[in-house]
Amino acid sequence: MDIVDMAKRIVAGERRALARAITLVESSRADHRAQSRTLLETLRNHAPERQALHIGLSGTPGVGKSSFIESFGLMLTGQALKVAVLAVDPSSARSGGSILGDKTRMEHLSRDRNAFIRPSPSQTELGGVARRTREAVALCEAAGFDVILIETVGVGQSETTVAQMSDLFILLMAPAGGDELQGVKRGIMEIADMILVNKADGALKDVATRTCADYAGALRLMRKRVYDPENFPKACTVSAWEGHGLEAAWDDMKALADWRKTEGHWATRRAEQARYWFEEEVRQSLLAQLQTNNAVASRMNTLGQAVSDGQTDASAAAAEILQMLKIQP
The missing domain is CATH 1.20.5.170 (Single alpha-helices involved in coiled-coils or other helix-helix interfaces)
Known part of the structure; x- marks a missing residue:
């Protein structure tokens, strides 16, 4: 090659x-x-000079992430922007397989010459993204795309990993998504730059407006972040079906990105992300040694059985494995 x-x-x-x-x-x-x-x-x-806007998109299953991405992406390509979509599909915990159906749900965007859609399996990764999504983002950036949309699996609070590869983190919510979502709101809302209440159309329009007001109130109660201008993070209503609110949301995203660039937060954030992924790569590579090193894998099985049988302590067994990897426990 x-x-x-x-x-x-x-x-x-x-x-x-x-x-x-x-x-x-x-x-x-x-x-x-x-x-x-x-x-x-x-x-x-x-x-070296190519920089795209990285937008992470998260939300609970059924909130309409794929529908929003198609409508939003078509709006962007209509403005002569090149859009890449990296969609992460959940993998089966039993078979390891993925349907990879996001591209079929974005029928019109997938045919757009200014759009590129790539679904990837999440495999065993937590955090809502695949392990190599960050590298795929770098490839799309080098290919000259203006906006890169990173759609996460939709697993809730653990999806905060996507914020470590995004310039903007957008959280999609459904109207009247009340008590059943309390468990995912706090952690993920704290890192959201914008909350978009989708499906603000038809009979749900009034409900969506009230839900948006509730989220806006909740955001005002959270501690102010140094990399946010006045009125951010903010909540807005959108309709992926009718296209309402998409241009206003895009204007807000551009305004936030421009402010962060002017104030120096953009470069600082990207530097912090690079450091994070360096450390994450080291951690993942060390963990991989437990499976790829035959001697270590064999000893892991032996010690695992011994721990199960109560013949040795888990801490002592772990210390032995670390010694094999030449790591001080």
């Missing part, structure tokens, strides 16, 4: 090369991981 040629094709905006590159970075094979690292470093040299 010619990595330099692939990089040039990605920078030129070739979709097939971009799709192949995302498949490469998602692979867990050792040779593919080495090639993906080379590719990302090559792209850093070929397109």
Whole structure:
């Protein structure tokens, strides 16, 4: 595989090369991981100045994330912007498989020449995103996309990981999503930059307006963040079905992004995210050693059985494994 040629094709905006590159970075094979690292470093040299707006989108299942993304994406492409959608589908805990049906739910956007949609399985990852989503974002950015939408699985409070790869984090809520959502609201609302109450149309319009007012009141009670201007974070109503509120929401997103760039928060945030993913890569690589190192994996099985049988203490067994990895317990 010619990595330099692939990089040039990605920078030129070739979709097939971009799709192949995302498949490469998602692979867990050792040779593919080495090639993906080379590719990302090559792209850093070929397109160092390209910066897209990264928008993370989260919300409970059934809130209309895919419908919102299609309507919102079509509005953006109608403004001559190039939009990439990275949709993370939940993987089965039993088989490990994923339906990867997001692209079929975005029928019109998937046919738009200025849009690129890539569904990926979440596999065993928590946080609502796949492990290599961040690298896929970097590839789309190098390919010249203006806006990158990262749609999460829709699992609730643990989805805060997506905020570590987004410039803006948008939380979609449904009208009258009351008591049954209390368990997910606090943690995820604290990191949201905007809350959009979807389905504000038809019989639900008045309910959506009241729900939006409730969320706006809740946001005002939260501690002010240093990287927010006045009136942010904020809550608004939108209708993915009718298209109402989408342009206003986009204007708010642009205003927030521009303010953060002017005030220096944009660069600081991206630097913090880079540091976070460096540390996360180290953690994940160390955990992978437990499965890929045959000697360690074998000893893990032996010690695991011993702990189950009460023959040894869990802490002592863990210390032995750490010693094998040459890590001080």
